[in-house]
Amino acid sequence: MAKKATNKKTKKNDQGFKKYILWFWRIFAAGILFVVLIFLLASWGVFGKLPSFEILENPQTNLASEVISADGKTLGKYYLNDNRTPVNFEELPKHLVNALVATEDERYYDHSGIDAWGTLRAAVFLGTRGGASTISQQLAKQLFTEQVSSNILERIIQKIKEWIIAVRLERQYTKQEIIAMYFNIYDFGNNADGIRSAARIYFGKEPGELDVEESAMLVGMFKNSSLYNPRRNEKGVTNRRNVVLNQMYKNDFIDETALDTLKALPLDIDYHPESHREGIATYFRMYLRDWLKDWASDPENYRPDGEKYNIYLDGLKIFTTIDSRMQAYAEQAVQEHMKRLQAEFFVQNTDKRNPTAPFxxxxxxxxxxxxxxxxxxxxxxxxxxxxxxxxxxxxxxxxxxxxxxxxxxxxxxxDTVMSPLDSIKYYKYFLRTGMMSMDPQSGHVKAWVGGINYKHFQYDQVKQGRRQAGSTFKPFVYATAIDQLHLSPCDELPDIYTCIEANKYGNIEPWCPKNDGGKYTGEMFTLKYALANSVNTVTARLMDKVGPQPVVSLIKRMGVEAPMLPVPSIALGTPDISVYEMVGAYGTFANQGVYVKPVMITRIEDKNGTVLYESVPETRDVLSKEVAYTTVKLMEGVTESGSGARLRGSWAKNQTMYKEIITGYPYEFTNPIAGKTGTTQNQSDGWFMGMVPNLVTGVWVGGEDRATHFPTTRYGQGASMALPIWGLYMKKCYADEDLDISKDDFERPEDLSIRVDCSQPAEESKDSLKIDYNEGVDIDF
Known part of the structure; x- marks a missing residue:
């Protein structure tokens, strides 16, 4: 009886246990079905819209437009909030990828978007032994999901959406493509959006040039770029970098010796901020930005969908003619000379020396x-x-x-405290400058410096600013006379008081220019000597022979758009002309009489490499080769024996007082250089235009206001204010042999009939036109 009762009890217990087992599996199955249902509902968009196949194929991220130099360097970018320029996986160094995988997702190559072991570990230990997010999930969160509140339900739903998107990403992209996307999307702080910007901003390198410890630092920032900011938290960033290095050692990506060596290294940040107001070629980039806006506003340049291109978001690539090396040399030359020149200007404008300083x-x-x-x-x-x-x-x-x-x-x-009015007065003391350098054959602009510091002086003195040209205008008068009268640099004119009578060329009053110092020697000067030494009376006589209208017509054909009255006084450079226009016009002389409009952009591509714009050279014949070459030979006299002779080493050696601020430095150029200095009334503007066969460069220096100037020509002339910048720049360019800046003679026309070498006797058959020097002028002895 007892045995039977025991059997019944055992049978009843077995049935009860089976009942519990059955309910367990029912609950387990229901849980699985519930999870599957949740995932299905999420994938159907019940908990919020998920990205479509098309969006997964082309994730929408804001891409900065990139300005690229002629030698392949990034000059700068245009962006609103995201300074992002994507790179391909092949451009990432192997140790950078290894650092990411070792730190963020050790089983990255073994899962399909979700790390089951990591998820289980996180659930069991409540996240105390690391999270469960894979690189794919983190990318999904960055690309397609938004930050939510601390609500637990919302966080769970977000995590589910991340899982679904992560799996879809793994199906859509290769492992390598996902890693590249992850590096490209992350915000590293300090305008460093994406790995390329981060490498450039924190280390001044392209991603492929990063060292192991630099890669480890950047990967460490994935944990929290605000907290681990190398500019504010050096100790914390160093510790975090070393954690990454430990993970690389743990995963056999580096050995113990490398680990110890790398952990001992300092961060060695080489900070290169990338902003619209900082970096290289800032003035040029701001000019280019406005040009691009106009280009994008033209309906002919709209996108295929009929919308305008957005230069801040669409990831355009703008290929420019600027050479990053020459641009750097130009900026260095400006900084070196203007710093010294400004120091002298401050000395001469103390309250005691000039009560109305800086005016x-x-x-x-x-x-x-x-x-x-x-x-x-x-x-x-x-x-x-x-x-x-x-x-x-x-x-x-x-x-x-x-x-x-x-x-x-x-x-x-x-950092200081002052009123806005006082800051206006403060900045009035500073001299400004504009400089542009161009290849005269192609018109390609190689360097563009619009001022001394774009952040504080945003007015561009290359294109926006127009100032009186002074004696740099005289070659246009000489070229017109050579063209019309077939004159030679060896022809002579007297240095005597000269007037052009009233109303002869639209001038209301008689025009009687004076030489510098108001002296007239009465001697006969060759045209080459007269131009080299800026003898105003000779220029006035040439103007009287040809008239102002042909001179204006010539300079207009040379690309000068500045308004200009055809009156005799323009011979001495009274018109306001920009550096941009002057360089283009002088380029005509160096290019054998052919004007080539300056070119700054060669082409524009969209983010996929499709060419949207290609430049077409704009050229026109202005002068014959003979006239252009003769004018060049005239201007060579300026640097041989005139106001530009300080470019030669012999000039500096002959100075009894070697004043660095004036002579600049021992340039000691020996190659042919054609050029012209220019100084306007009261030393308000100083110019130098310098040419070698394949490079034309113009420099202007002056105050914001014409009343801001040096009191004498010792410091205020173009040879002191502007020429040193040209000299410093060219020395740097010549030192860089890769640039191949010419030291050769200018090309001589084969059929040259004008005598240009005054050391040789004139051939009777090639004598220039005889001139009656007294015709059409009033002479007062």
């Missing part, structure tokens, strides 16, 4: 009007008037209130 020849009322004009032209005035609706009285009062600000100095930026 000369202005009354207190005129000075106040100058400041008032500057205030009304400022962005601060526009903002307060148009955006805030402030009255004139309120705006004026705000300009007198002291506020913290950062100002420019030649020793670096300085």
């Amino acid at each position: 000369l020849d202005l009354t207190p009322e005129q000075i106040q009007r100058t400041y008032d004009h500057s205030m009304k032209q400022s962005e601060r005035w526009r903002h307060m008037r148009d955006d805030l609706g402030k009255s004139t009285e309120e705006i004026m009062a705000s300009f007198k209130e002291k506020i913290p600000m950062e100002v420019f100095t030649w020793k670096g930026e300085k």
Whole structure:
């Protein structure tokens, strides 16, 4: 009986156990079905829209447009919030990829988007032994899901969406493509969006040039780029980098010796900020930005979908003619000379030496009007008037209130407290400059420096600024005379007082220019000597022979668009002309009489490499080869024995007082150089135009206001203000043999009939036209 009861009890217990087992499997199956249902609902978009196949194929990320130099270097980028330029997997160094896999996803090559073991480990240990997110999941989160609140349900739904997208990504892309996308999408801080920007900004390198320890630092930033910011948290970033190195050692990517060596290294950050106001070729990039906006606004250049290209978001590649090496040399030359020149200007404009500093020849009322004009032209005035609706009285009062600000100095930026009006007065002291360098045969602009510091002086003195050309205008008068009268550089004219009578060429009053110093020697000067030494009376006589209208017509055909009245006084450079126009015009002489419009952009491509724009050279014949070559030979005299002779070593050696600020430096050029200095009235503008056969460069130096200038020509002439920049720049260019800047003679036309070598006797058959020197002029002895 007892045995039977025991059997019944055992049977009942077995049935009860089976019942529990059955319920376990039912619950387990229901859980599986629930999870599957949740995933299905999520994939169907019930919990929020998921990316379509098309979007997965082309993930939408903002791409910066890239400005590329002629030698393949990145000059800068245009972007709003994302400074991102993608790279391919092949461009990533192996140790960078290894560092990522070792630190973020050790089983990356073994799973299909979800790491089951990692997920289980995270669930069991509640995330205390590492998370479960794979690289694919993290990419999914970066690309296609948004940050949510701390609500647990929402976080679970987000994680499910990440899993689904991660699996889809693994099906759509290769492992290598996913890694490249992950590196390209991440924000490393300090405008470093993506690995290419990060490598350039933190180390001044392309990704493929990164060392192991640099790669480890950048991978370490994936944990939290705000916390592990190498500019603010050097110790924390170093520790995090070493964690990555330990992971690389753990996964056999580096050995123990390398680990110990690399962990001992400092961060060695080489910070290269990439912003619109910093970096190389800033003035050129700002000019190019405006050009691109106009290009994109032309309906002929719209995208295939009929929308405008967005230069900040569409990842365009703009290939320019700028040579990054020559651009760097130009900027260095400007910095070196202008720093010295400014120091001398400060010395001469102390309150004791010049009570109206930095101005000369202005009354207190005129000075106040100058400041008032500057205030009304400022962005601060526009903002307060148009955006805030402030009255004139309120705006004026705000300009007198002291506020913290950062100002420019030649020793670096300085934090200070001053009123906006005082800052206007402060910046009036600084001399400005513009410089452009161009290949005259192709028209390709090689260097463009629009000022001394774009962040603080944003007015571009290359294209925007126009100033009186001074004696740099004279070669146009000489070229016209050579063209019309077949003159030779060896022909002579007298240095005597000369007047062009009133109303002869539209001039209301008689025009009687004076030589520098007001002296007339009465001697006969060759045209070559007269141009080299800027003898005004000889230029006036040539102008009287040809008339101003042919000169204006010539310079217009040479690309100068500045308004210009055809009056005799233009012979001495009274018209306001830009550096850009002057370089283009002088290029005509170096290019055997053919004008080539300056070219800055060779082509534009979209993010897929499709060519959207290609430049077409704009050229026209202006002068014969003979006239162009003769004018060049005239200008060679400027650097042989005239105001440009300080480019030669012999000039510096003969100076009894070697003043670095004036002579510049022992340039000691021995090759043929054609050029012209220019100095305007009261030394307001200093110019130098210099040419060798394959490079034409123009330099202007002066104050923002014409009343800001040196009191004498010792420092205020073009040979002191502008020529040293040209000399420094060319020395740097010649030192870089890869640039192949010419030291040869200018090409001589085969059928040259004009005598250009005055050391040789003239051939009777080639004598120039005889001139009656007194015809059409009044002479007063």
